[in-house]
Amino acid sequence: MKTTLRGDLEALDDLGFSGGRQARIQIAEEQARVAELDINRRRAQLLLDTANDYHALQLAAEQIRISIGALRDGALRLRLTAPYNLS
Numbered sequence: 001m002k003t004t005l006r007g008d009l010e011a012l013d014d015l016g017f018s019g020g021r022q023a024r025i026q027i028a029e030e031q032a033r034v035a036e037l038d039i040n041r042r043r044a045q046l047l048l049d050t051a052n053d054y055h056a057l058q059l060a061a062e063q064i065r066i067s068i069g070a071l072r073d074g075a076l077r078l079r080l081t082a083p084y085n086l087s
Helices: 002-015 020-084
Strands: none
Touching: none
């Protein structure tokens, strides 16, 4: 009789009537929500990193432009003052 009862309970558990199946479904759903939140967090971080890199690139390009302008000005001053440079 015990064997039959145990077999019946196992059959009920396999069918999901014991509540274990529902718990596993809820756990899987929660894991899916956590994974989706992680994807959204990574996407937001990627957008932020991309925006920061873009602005850093723009800043570097502007600094290069300013440096080139300063070099040109210095070269022009050298050419203008070279005839008066006695050393």
